[in-house]
Amino acid sequence: MAKVLYITAHPHDDTQSYSMAVGKAFIDTYQNEHPDHEIVNVDLYKEDIPHIDVDVFSGWGKLRSGEEFDQLYAEEKAKVGRLSELCEQFIGADKYIFVTPLWNFSFPPVLKAYIDAVAVAGKTFKYTEEGPVGLLTDKKALHIQARGGIYSEGPAAPMEMGHRYLDIMMQFFGVPSFEGLFVEGHAAMPEKAQEIKENAIARAKDLAHTF
Numbered sequence: 001m002a003k004v005l006y007i008t009a010h011p012h013d014d015t016q017s018y019s020m021a022v023g024k025a026f027i028d029t030y031q032n033e034h035p036d037h038e039i040v041n042v043d044l045y046k047e048d049i050p051h052i053d054v055d056v057f058s059g060w061g062k063l064r065s066g067e068e069f070d071q072l073y074a075e076e077k078a079k080v081g082r083l084s085e086l087c088e089q090f091i092g093a094d095k096y097i098f099v100t101p102l103w104n105f106s107f108p109p110v111l112k113a114y115i116d117a118v119a120v121a122g123k124t125f126k127y128t129e130e131g132p133v134g135l136l137t138d139k140k141a142l143h144i145q146a147r148g149g150i151y152s153e154g155p156a157a158p159m160e161m162g163h164r165y166l167d168i169m170m171q172f173f174g175v176p177s178f179e180g181l182f183v184e185g186h187a188a189m190p191e192k193a194q195e196i197k198e199n200a201i202a203r204a205k206d207l208a209h210t211f
Contacts, residue, residue: 002034003096009111011102018183018197023199025100026144026181026203029208039091046111049086050079051207052116085115090118095177095211096141098166102151107162115169124173134174141170141178142211144204148187181207 006027014020031039050056059076059170062071092094100107118124125134143166151160163180170178183200186193 002037003092004030004037004039004095004097005042005090005093006039007044007098007111007114009108011045011096011108011112012021017101017146018186018200019099019101019144020069021197022146022181022183022200022204023144024094024101025099026099026142026204026208026211028211029205032048033209040089040091042089047086048082049110049113049117050082051113052083053079055079056083059102059182083120086114086117087123091136094139096139098141098143098164100118100143100145100161102145102162104148105161105163106160109146113122115166119172130174135173136173136175139173139175140211141166141168142181142207143176143178144181145183146186147182147184150185152182152184177205179211 006023008020008023010017010020011018014024027039031037055073056079057074059072059080062072062076063080069077069081098111121127123127124136125132127133133163143163144164147160149156151157163182167180181200181204183196186196189196
């Protein structure tokens with residue numbers, strides 16, 4: 001039985017968001033195809049995701065120097081403990097589905113905080129004499145992203161940094177399979193918005209059969 005993290009980074013639901021609507025079509029179809037798989041919904045707008053701040057650095061430093069977790073201050077415990085929970089959940093999964101909009105050429109900042117939480121040496125990657133090596137070599141990932149304009153080709157393509165960032169991080173973690181499913185052009189071509197959405201939903205359902 002596979003464990004799947006369905007990670008959403010959008011303040012709206014599937015009735016208002018193109019990416020969330022396509023994501024829902026994908027995960028519903030996937031669940032129907034794999035009723036024995038465990039799907040965990042990780043709504044980043046509802047999760048407690050500590051930023052890496054002075055308390056976190058202080059707590060990590062104390063642990064590295066040999067102090068016990070119980071010796072940390074309350075804020076250090078809460079933040080360091082929560083970051084550890086998020087990382088353990090991430091490495092315990094087999095598949096990841098990220099659902100985001102394209103905001104200011106990237107994604108909502110809550111996703112960056114989440115990636116920071118799970119990018120932990122010794123857990124998702126390790127340092128070697130030859131450089132860092134990813135440890136998640138038996139995972140696979142998908143990014144569903146809605147883009148109001150066209151970024152898959154043309155002059156705006158180099159400006160897209162959200163999917164490219166996730167691609168780099170998945171490579172860094174050693175994830176061998178990372179796909180992208182993009183919904184784009186609906187803001188630039190509002191007369192075709194419904195068609196664009198329906199086509200993306202159809203592609204999502206097809207992909208769910210093989211992912």
